[in-house]
Amino acid sequence: MAATIRDIKERTGLSLATISKYLNGGNVLPENRIKIEAAIKELHYEVNEIARGLVTNRTRTVGVLAYSVESIFNGTLLRHIGNSLRKAGYGLMICDSCDDPKIEAENVNFLIGKKVDGIIALPVSTKTDCLKAARKAKIPVVLIDRPSEDASFDCVRIDNRRAAAQAVRFLLQNGHRRIGIICSHSEYTGEERYKGYGDALREAGAEPQEGLCAAGTHSIEFGFEGMGRLLSLKERPTAVFMTNYELALGAVMALNRTKLHCPEDISLMGFDDLIMSHVIHPRLHMVVQPMKEMGEKAVELLLERIGSGQREMAMEIVLGTRVSEGDSVAKLGEK
Amino acid sequence: MAATIRDIKERTGLSLATISKYLNGGNVLPENRIKIEAAIKELHYEVNEIARGLVTNRTRTVGVLAYSVESIFNGTLLRHIGNSLRKAGYGLMICDSCDDPKIEAENVNFLIGKKVDGIIALPVSTKTDCLKAARKAKIPVVLIDRPSEDASFDCVRIDNRRAAAQAVRFLLQNGHRRIGIICSHSEYTGEERYKGYGDALREAGAEPQEGLCAAGTHSIEFGFEGMGRLLSLKERPTAVFMTNYELALGAVMALNRTKLHCPEDISLMGFDDLIMSHVIHPRLHMVVQPMKEMGEKAVELLLERIGSGQREMAMEIVLGTRVSEGDSVAKLGEK
DNA sequence: CTGTTAGCGCTTTCAG
DNA sequence: CTGAAAGCGCTAACAG
Numbered sequence: 063m064a065a066t067i068r069d070i071k072e073r074t075g076l077s078l079a080t081i082s083k084y085l086n087g088g089n090v091l092p093e094n095r096i097k098i099e100a101a102i103k104e105l106h107y108e109v110n111e112i113a114r115g116l117v118t119n120r121t122r123t124v125g126v127l128a129y130s131v132e133s134i135f136n137g138t139l140l141r142h143i144g145n146s147l148r149k150a151g152y153g154l155m156i157c158d159s160c161d162d163p164k165i166e167a168e169n170v171n172f173l174i175g176k177k178v179d180g181i182i183a184l185p186v187s188t189k190t191d192c193l194k195a196a197r198k199a200k201i202p203v204v205l206i207d208r209p210s211e212d213a214s215f216d217c218v219r220i221d222n223r224r225a226a227a228q229a230v231r232f233l234l235q236n237g238h239r240r241i242g243i244i245c246s247h248s249e250y251t252g253e254e255r256y257k258g259y260g261d262a263l264r265e266a267g268a269e270p271q272e273g274l275c276a277a278g279t280h281s282i283e284f285g286f287e288g289m290g291r292l293l294s295l296k297e298r299p300t301a302v303f304m305t306n307y308e309l310a311l312g313a314v315m316a317l318n319r320t321k322l323h324c325p326e327d328i329s330l331m332g333f334d335d336l337i338m339s340h341v342i343h344p345r346l347h348m349v350v351q352p353m354k355e356m357g358e359k360a361v362e363l364l365l366e367r368i369g370s371g372q373r374e375m376a377m378e379i380v381l382g383t384r385v386s387e388g389d390s391v392a393k394l395g396e397k
Numbered sequence: 398m399a400a401t402i403r404d405i406k407e408r409t410g411l412s413l414a415t416i417s418k419y420l421n422g423g424n425v426l427p428e429n430r431i432k433i434e435a436a437i438k439e440l441h442y443e444v445n446e447i448a449r450g451l452v453t454n455r456t457r458t459v460g461v462l463a464y465s466v467e468s469i470f471n472g473t474l475l476r477h478i479g480n481s482l483r484k485a486g487y488g489l490m491i492c493d494s495c496d497d498p499k500i501e502a503e504n505v506n507f508l509i510g511k512k513v514d515g516i517i518a519l520p521v522s523t524k525t526d527c528l529k530a531a532r533k534a535k536i537p538v539v540l541i542d543r544p545s546e547d548a549s550f551d552c553v554r555i556d557n558r559r560a561a562a563q564a565v566r567f568l569l570q571n572g573h574r575r576i577g578i579i580c581s582h583s584e585y586t587g588e589e590r591y592k593g594y595g596d597a598l599r600e601a602g603a604e605p606q607e608g609l610c611a612a613g614t615h616s617i618e619f620g621f622e623g624m625g626r627l628l629s630l631k632e633r634p635t636a637v638f639m640t641n642y643e644l645a646l647g648a649v650m651a652l653n654r655t656k657l658h659c660p661e662d663i664s665l666m667g668f669d670d671l672i673m674s675h676v677i678h679p680r681l682h683m684v685v686q687p688m689k690e691m692g693e694k695a696v697e698l699l700l701e702r703i704g705s706g707q708r709e710m711a712m713e714i715v716l717g718t719r720v721s722e723g724d725s726v727a728k729l730g731e732k
Numbered sequence: 733c734t735g736t737t738a739g740c741g742c743t744t745t746c747a748g
Numbered sequence: 749c750t751g752a753a754a755g756c757g758c759t760a761a762c763a764g
Contacts, residue, residue, distance in 0.1 A: 064534070067742065076750080077750065077752075078742080078743085078751085079743085079745095079751060079752080079753095080751075082742065082744080083743095086743080089749070091749065091750090094749090109741085110451075110512070110741055110742070112512050112741080112742090113451050113741035113742040113743090114743075116445075116741080116743095116757070117743045118742085118743070130476075131475045131491075132469070132473055134472075137468075138467055140466045140491075141493055141495065145493075145495070153492075154490075155489075155490045156489070157479070157489075158475065158479045160480070172488055175446050176446060176458070177445075177446070177447050318650070318653035401758085402757065411734080411735085412734060412735040413735085413757095414735060414759085415734055418734085418759095421759080423733090424733070445757050445758070447757080449759075451740050451742090452739080452757085453758085454740080734763100735762100736761105736762085736763080737763100738759100738760085739760090740758085740760105741756105743754105744754085744755090746751100746752090746754105748752100
């Protein structure tokens with residue numbers, strides 16, 4: 063069996079308390095320090111985190127609740143979260159909610175059972191009731207991407223509505239007036255982005271037209287279908303805003319099946335600058351979210367909650383976005 | 398604080414042992430059972446897994462070492478692994494190796510420190526030295542997708558070479574002779590698949606030609622570039638085999654940038670049937686791996702190792718693949 | 733079937 | 749600074 067602190071005790075003749083103190087960075091006489099270090103090396107001693115956790119009631123592990131590990135957005139975020147956490151000496155326990163609120167709730171309980179020190183959640187929806195259990199267990203929670211309905215949890219996110227408006231405004235500035243949108247209608251982010259689209263249009267004195275909106279599921283499939291729908295309109299839009307990565311992917315594929323060219327025949331604006339964007343030709347104009355910062359801020363916020371006491375109120379960090387320019391938007395001649 | 402087994406003891410007047418036995422599914426007098434269950438409900442008691450783990454030396458958690466959580470192949474597999482594990486009452490701790498052997502090694506140690514009951518590894522490479530540490534700690538390991546160089550670990554995978562040969566054979570049967578390949582040259586799977594390509598060609602009396610092989614990194618970017626390279630050949634291939642998902646994606650995009658049509662002008666054969674395939678038009682012919690089974694078998698194998706004693710020798714499960722037919726392969730007229 | 737008694741490996745008072 | 753002792757919450761013999 064692995065060496066225990068007791069073996070170190072035998073080896074050094076010191077007491078458990080002293081060794082424990084050393085292990086936790088306390089002050090120990092230099093000579094004792096040397097003895098202990100030697101013994102540790104010889105015995106290949108490593109602290110048993112489980113035992114430590116039992117008494118300290120901390121596991122140095124945070125749970126991450128991802129709505130879907132299959133989504134590339136989740137994957138990217140997980141990477142950043144994982145990296146930050148590792149630097150801070152924390153491990154992470156990732157749970158996949160499979161886009162299913164029931165599984166999500168199970169997972170919350172699982173994480174509570176595992177006595178994680180905190181939870182970072184990419185929730186399935188803005189209904190975050192399942193997280194109340196975590197609160198009851200006094201486990202701090204930080205949300206990413208989607209705030210809870212009642213804003214009772216810390217949250218790191220972007221202003222989806224504003225980001226979308228910004229993108230559409232860009233299209234308007236380039237002379238586009240008939241602007242189509244492909245969006246998801248089942249999610250918080252999708253709805254917000256659709257609102258932002260409306261905001262920008264109204265600002266410019268236009269109204270969103272139902273015919274120019276293809277709303278469906280958050281999927282490559284629907285991106286494909288939605289774009290097909292918009293392209294088959296008698297009066298085609300001159301530009302299309304695709305409000306998330308999967309939709310953009312499907313939409314570009316649909317466009318590629320036609321003889322139409324971007325940006326000559328139609329301009330495109332996407333959302334989320336992930337791997338793909340480097341390879342799509344023409345390079346898409348797109349709204350980019352600061353993924354890395356989102357992950358990092360969330361970890362920071364959580365660690366702060368874990369470390370010090372509780373801030374009284376919940377806190378939201380809203381990160382900025384920008385429109386990254388590619389070659390997919392044509393400048394229309396008209397004033 | 399949360400209720401402990403001791404509170405149940407007070408409440409029921411029974412002893413710790415009896416309660417513990419009940420908790421672990423042992424036989425208890427009906428009347429006692431009722432008492433205990435009532436107390437549990439009233440006190441909202443839940444076992445402390447940490448404490449239990451300390452004494453049983455089992456955590457009911459398995460670690461998963463993923464070479465890249467950003468890769469969709471990993472994402473899909475993680476989902477299946479997670480689902481199987483959840484059904485078995487196990488949790489999983491996912492670690493992202495970021496395609497970096499150093500981080501991978503750190504992660505192994507992290508998981509050992511967390512006292513996971515077993516490890517499922519999607520290793521960065523076939524050099525699996527870092528996993529020796531797990532073996533030393535007596536933690537069972539099951540590999541997925543990539544066997545270790547010395548075949549010393551259990552492994553669930555496909556026969557990449559045979560799968561590739563099968564795909565190329567299919568193209569040959571459809572009359573293709575000039576068959577190009579886009580593959581990754583830095584990985585085990587890429588190399589195996591390239592070998593399979595050669596096998597099938599030689600079987601048909603042909604030799605792989607260097608000019609028809611675009612080998613590069615495992616990325617969408619290279620898929621795009623590689624396809625461009627093949628298309629610009631004086632004598633274009635009549636069919637192209639893209640040996641993984643990312644490469645296929647990039648390649649299809651490159652093709653879509655040209656006026657060429659599939660399958661009229663060029664036939665395509667892909668690898669890995671993931672989400673995307675449903676939307677690519679024409680539907681790609683492709684080699685499909687049984688992702689779900691891979692995940693499930695890996696869990697099964699691991700749980701078996703965890704449960705019973707150790708099988709003496711390592712075991713490999715090689716799952717079959719098949720060519721799923723789409724619309725991307727033309728039948729050439731020649732004999 | 734039930735209760736008593738030891739621990740699992742570590743931290744943490746509290747004296748010294 | 750160090751040591752002795754108590755205990756985190758649970759399981760696992762062993763008697764009864």
